[in-house]
Amino acid sequence: MQKSLHIDPNKCTGCLQCEMACSYENYGAFNISKSRIKVFNFEAAGRKVPYTCTQCAEAWCLHACPVDAIRVDAATGAKVVHESTCVGCKVCTIACPFGTVNYVADTGKVQKCDLCGGQPACAEACPTGAITFVESDWTGLGKMRQWAEKTDTQPRA
Amino acid sequence: MAWAKKILRVNLTKGTCASEPLNMEWAQQYLGQRGLATKYLVSEIDPKVDPLSPDNKLIMTTGPLTGTMASTGGRYSVVTKGPLTGAIACSNSGGYFGAELKQAGWDMIIFEGKSPKPVYLWLENDKAELRDASHLWGTTTWHTEETIKAAHQDPQVRIASIGRAGENGVLYACVVNDLHRAAGRSGVGAVMGSKNLKAVAVRGTVGVTGIKDFKGFLKAAAAAKKVLADNAVTGQGLPKFGTQVLMNVINEVGALPTRNANDVQFEGARNISAEAMHEKRPSDGKSNLVTNAACFGCTIACGRVSQVDKNHWSVVNSPKYWGATGGLEYENAWSLGAANGVDDLDALTVANMICNEDGMDPISFGATVGAVMELYQMGVLKKEQIGIESPFGSAQALIEMAHMTAEGRGFGKEIALGSARLTKKHGHPDLSMSVKGQEFPAYDPRGIQGMGLTYATSNRGACHLRSYTVASEILGVPVKTDPLVTDGKADLVKAFQDATAAFDSSGTCIFTTFAWTLADLAPQIDAACEGGWTLERLAEVGERIWNMERQFNLAAGLTAKDDDLPKRLKTEPAKSGPAKGLVSGIDKMKPEYYKSRGWDANGVPTKDTLSRLGL
Numbered sequence: 001m002q003k004s005l006h007i008d009p010n011k012c013t014g015c016l017q018c019e020m021a022c023s024y025e026n027y028g029a030f031n032i033s034k035s036r037i038k039v040f041n042f043e044a045a046g047r048k049v050p051y052t053c054t055q056c057a058e059a060w061c062l063h064a065c066p067v068d069a070i071r072v073d074a075a076t077g078a079k080v081v082h083e084s085t086c087v088g089c090k091v092c093t094i095a096c097p098f099g100t101v102n103y104v105a106d107t108g109k110v111q112k113c114d115l116c117g118g119q120p121a122c123a124e125a126c127p128t129g130a131i132t133f134v135e136s137d138w139t140g141l142g143k144m145r146q147w148a149e150k151t152d153t154q155p156r157a
Numbered sequence: 158m159a160w161a162k163k164i165l166r167v168n169l170t171k172g173t174c175a176s177e178p179l180n181m182e183w184a185q186q187y188l189g190q191r192g193l194a195t196k197y198l199v200s201e202i203d204p205k206v207d208p209l210s211p212d213n214k215l216i217m218t219t220g221p222l223t224g225t226m227a228s229t230g231g232r233y234s235v236v237t238k239g240p241l242t243g244a245i246a247c248s249n250s251g252g253y254f255g256a257e258l259k260q261a262g263w264d265m266i267i268f269e270g271k272s273p274k275p276v277y278l279w280l281e282n283d284k285a286e287l288r289d290a291s292h293l294w295g296t297t298t299w300h301t302e303e304t305i306k307a308a309h310q311d312p313q314v315r316i317a318s319i320g321r322a323g324e325n326g327v328l329y330a331c332v333v334n335d336l337h338r339a340a341g342r343s344g345v346g347a348v349m350g351s352k353n354l355k356a357v358a359v360r361g362t363v364g365v366t367g368i369k370d371f372k373g374f375l376k377a378a379a380a381a382k383k384v385l386a387d388n389a390v391t392g393q394g395l396p397k398f399g400t401q402v403l404m405n406v407i408n409e410v411g412a413l414p415t416r417n418a419n420d421v422q423f424e425g426a427r428n429i430s431a432e433a434m435h436e437k438r439p440s441d442g443k444s445n446l447v448t449n450a451a452c453f454g455c456t457i458a459c460g461r462v463s464q465v466d467k468n469h470w471s472v473v474n475s476p477k478y479w480g481a482t483g484g485l486e487y488e489n490a491w492s493l494g495a496a497n498g499v500d501d502l503d504a505l506t507v508a509n510m511i512c513n514e515d516g517m518d519p520i521s522f523g524a525t526v527g528a529v530m531e532l533y534q535m536g537v538l539k540k541e542q543i544g545i546e547s548p549f550g551s552a553q554a555l556i557e558m559a560h561m562t563a564e565g566r567g568f569g570k571e572i573a574l575g576s577a578r579l580t581k582k583h584g585h586p587d588l589s590m591s592v593k594g595q596e597f598p599a600y601d602p603r604g605i606q607g608m609g610l611t612y613a614t615s616n617r618g619a620c621h622l623r624s625y626t627v628a629s630e631i632l633g634v635p636v637k638t639d640p641l642v643t644d645g646k647a648d649l650v651k652a653f654q655d656a657t658a659a660f661d662s663s664g665t666c667i668f669t670t671f672a673w674t675l676a677d678l679a680p681q682i683d684a685a686c687e688g689g690w691t692l693e694r695l696a697e698v699g700e701r702i703w704n705m706e707r708q709f710n711l712a713a714g715l716t717a718k719d720d721d722l723p724k725r726l727k728t729e730p731a732k733s734g735p736a737k738g739l740v741s742g743i744d745k746m747k748p749e750y751y752k753s754r755g756w757d758a759n760g761v762p763t764k765d766t767l768s769r770l771g772l
Contacts, residue, residue: 013396013451013458016253020226020454023364028371030225031260031364033313043336044480046447046462125226127382127456 002077004136005113005120007050011130014039014048021125025116034104036113037122037131050131052122053100053113055079061112064095070112077136078115086110159221159368159685160184161264164197165285167278169352170211170270174278174285179264185688186771188695190220191247192662192702194236194265198245199705201267204712208240208344209326209351211271217258217317217332217357218266220664221686224259224365224453226375228382229666231256231453239343240351241328241521241575242593242618243713245706248331248345249622249661250317251452251460252338254359257315259664261361272353277305277318280359290355294324297514298333299477305358318356319346320516325565326350327573329521329595337483337513338452343595343617346516374684381669381677382456388672390632395459395668396449400487401431403599403627410631410640411734412604413491414597416498416549417527418590418723421601421731425500429490433502434463441466445502447481457668461485465503471556472503478510485509488621491599492523496590497530497555504552508559515563521575524596526558528576528588537583543568587724592619593715602726602743604736605630607638607646610746613720614650616706622667624653634671641735643742647749655699662702701770704754704762708772717760720747 019035027034037052059079062070069085070092072078081101086109092101093110101112113120115133123133134141162179180197187193194216206212215237222230233255239246258266261282275290293301301318317334323346330346331339340346368374385391394402407413408426415423427433434446445465451458463484465472472478485493485506493505512519532538533547540546544567547554561569571579576589576596590597595618602609607626612619621627626649630640638645656675660667663678675692683690710719726741751758755766762772 010448013449013455013460015451015455015458016256016453017226017456024226024371024375027364029364029366030368031362031366032256033260033362034364043482046450046464046481048450127228127386128458 002136003118003133004055004139005052005115005123006132006134006139008130008132008142009047009049011128012039012048012050013128014041015127017125017127018050018122018131021121025121026111036111050122051100053079054098055113055115060095060097061092061101064091066091073114073117076115076118079112080114081110081112083107083109159225159365160189161259161262161365161367163263165263165266165280167266167268167285167287168270169268169272169276169287169354172272172287174287176283186698187702188221188659188662188682188698189264190218190223190232190234190662190664191236191249191658192698194218194234195245195247195702195706195709197265197267198236198238199709202238204238204709205714206238208238208243208348211352213238213348215268215345215348215352215354216265219255219259219264220662222681223664224256225368225378225664225685227378227454227665227681227685228385228456229452229454229669230664231455232664232666233258233340234661235332235340235345237345237348238713239345239617240347241344242595244593244618244710244715245616246343246345247617247661248340248342249667250332250334250338250340251455251666252335253453254315254317254334254338255664256453257359257361259361260364261359262363266357268352268354271351275353275355277356277358278354279309280357282361282363293355295321297321298516299336299514301356302336305356309358309360311360314358314360316356316358318516319349320514320563321565322515322517322563322573323347323350325573327517327562327565328575328578329518331516331518333513333516339513339516339518341518342520342620344518368685369687370684374681377680377684381673381681384677385456385669385672390634390671391457391669395457395671398431399449399459399461401434401461401485401490403487404430404490405432406631407600409734410604411731411736412601412640413495414590414599414601415495417496417531417588418601418725419531420733421604421736422733423495423498423500425498426495428500429485429494429502429505434461434484438466438503440468445506446484452666455666459668463506465506469503469507471507471552478507482510483513488598489519489523492520493555495599496523496527498549499552499555501552504556508555511556511559511563517559517563520598521596522559522562522572524590525572525576525579526555527590528580529558529572530554531588532580532583532585537585590723590725592722593719595619600627601731601736602722602741603731603739604734605640606643606742606746607640607649609722609726609741609743610646610650610750611653613722613743613747614654614750616703616710622657624650624657625667625670626650626653628671632671635674641739643746646746647753650750651753654703655696658699658702659695662698697770701772704766704770704772707762711761720760
């Protein structure tokens with residue numbers, strides 16, 4: 001069973017625990033500038049939205065890579081950058097329609113979300129449930145449940 | 158170690174920026190943020206210095222947990238000698254600026270001297286330089302943030318700045334960061350303005366790397382987060398209602414200072430409460446509250462994001478106020494509302510926006526308006542002087558006074574001096590609801606006796622954030638005490654003051670203490686910092702900080718006489734509610750408090766006390 005990161009922006013408060021958890025997982029430090037998930041603040045609308053790689057089934061980044069440095073992790077379905085192979089050409093950053101693969105000047109490689117090998121640190125750190133890790137086929141289950149609950153129009157004794 | 162171990166010294170007179178190692182011996186004695194920066198300040202300035210002269214210094218400081226995964230670990234403080242009070246000033250703020258400063262690799266910035274022309278500090282990791290801010294001078298904090306972000310082509314730059322209030326010498330001007338978070342009290346923004354320092358812009362990509370025991374720290378931080386999540390106040394009340402959860406509660410217990418503390422209950426409280434913020438307005442069918450929001454690292458998220466009706470008379474011609482922005486916290490809803498008898502929720506929200514936009518402390522501003530309105534009702538001040546009819550309850554007068562004060566025009570120049578100076582000038586000094594020149598906030602000492610002692614003895618002038626005994630006296634945290642009696646309040650206030658000083662020095666938020674005690678903080682500090690940190694040691698650090706601040710104030714010329722409340726609270730009994738007939742028992746509590754502190758009858762720490770604390 002494959003799982004996906006599921007984001008519910010209405011629950012996000014902008015605390016950036018996810019960004020810190022991501023940077024610690026990958027760099028061993030609390031450094032939000034290195035986070036692979038970013039929270040965007042739309043100030044005037046009062047909205048905060050976490051955003052990261054959705055792990056496309058047909059991943060543009062993977063197909064664009066000239067050295068096959070981006071490969072599928074069979075266990076999680078994540079498209080993973082293999083740093084030892086990556087040459088930092090950045091073609092994947094052009095190919096990705098969503099901007100979720102990015103170059104890291106410090107390492108000369110690109111980075112993207114790799115689902116932490118199946119236990120995403122961002123989802124674990126999120127205090128409000130804005131980021132969850134759920135069954136890929138049923139990311140809509142929570143919303144369906146909410147609406148299902150509203151269908152109760154039967155007056156009760 | 159969680160300290161960056163590095164401080165930046167900026168000499169504004171010479172235009173130089175230099176890196177220095179953090180004094181680690183002091184870090185072990187004063188922890189960080191409030192404690193450590195105050196230690197630097199008192200070691201470097203003459204206590205008698207004119208707060209607005211180049212000889213005063215201003216320190217922006219983080220704590221060891223700032224920029225970490227500890228819940229609420231995003232705090233920073235601005236420490237200086239305050240122009241409103243002449244006492245130590247230390248104002249704490251959240252948002253994202255403090256964490257960015259830490260992630261750039263700095264524990265604190267010490268500003269000294271005065272720049273010959275307006276400048277801002279640009280700080281990108283190790284790189285620090287002063288840049289021209291002539292084009293920003295005379296503009297708001299909102300404009301300043303937007304302009305600097307655009308100039309650096311980087312939306313992730315974090316900025317702390319002053320608005321026109323700080324430039325114009327409003328004695329309660331604040332430093333605003335991230336548009337609507339503020340180091341709010343005691344006029345730290347006026348000091349920044351006096352130095353011609355418009356803003357500090359930071360981009361940090363170094364991160365916090367030196368946690369002593371990362372795994373242990375994550376475990377301690379996670380356990381502490383669970384405590385916050387499981388607690389009714391921090392887990393449910395604050396996220397849903399914000400600090401505004403208190404408006405109806407404090408009104409019910411008869412401790413809501415109303416119309417310049419003439420009353421202790423406000424008939425319009427419901428209209429400006431958290432509940433009202435949730436309700437749909439009849440005018441446009443939308444609620445004032447858009448959503449809640451967190452500061453950096455905070456798992457409580459008490460912040461309010463509000464939006465007013467575009468057709469409200471106060472904003473109908475000002476589209477810049479139409480978007481969502483920082484909404485009313487309890488203190489501001491009180492100071493702009495109940496303190497003046499105004500119950501127009503959107504008007505209060507707009508007045509609060511103006512305070513954010515131009516960098517003014519809404520507590521001191523609102524309470525000063527309350528004094529102006531009383532003087533107007535008495536006939537002492539006339540419409541011709543103020544520029545507008547100003548009876549209690551006039552939202553129009555409130556908004557107009559906010560504009561004129563921020564912009565430094567007309568009668569606004571008098572409001573800018575605070576209620577103590579204003580009422581004295583007009584012959585009624587007893588009508589200033591202040592201690593040491595700083596206006597007290599939203600808890601009436603007649604109905605919550607411990608808060609009277611809190612205000613009277615607060616080192617930075619009247620303030621609720623130095624010992625929030627409301628937690629105990631009203632909410633029963635950590636133990637319930639009777640708000641109407643003075644017994645036991647001396648020890649209670651001392652314990653709260655010491656614990657608060659430790660929290661304020663850690664990088665975490667005081668609002669955690671609705672659920673946390675020092676026992677929840679200590680394991681996080683201990684895992685992050687070397688030196689062996691227990692709750693007993695943190696309490697001792699807090700007590701050391703309190704006495705250090707006290708010594709500075711005494712050296713600055715303050716005396717036991719300044720530890721007192723406005724006459725009204727001691728002579729005019731509460732007119733209604735559970736506290737009806739009561740006045741503040743400050744005269745009984747004060748000697749008990751001095752004794753509990755180990756101070757003599759004049760409020761001076763004894764030699765034994767100082768030596769016990771290593772001072």
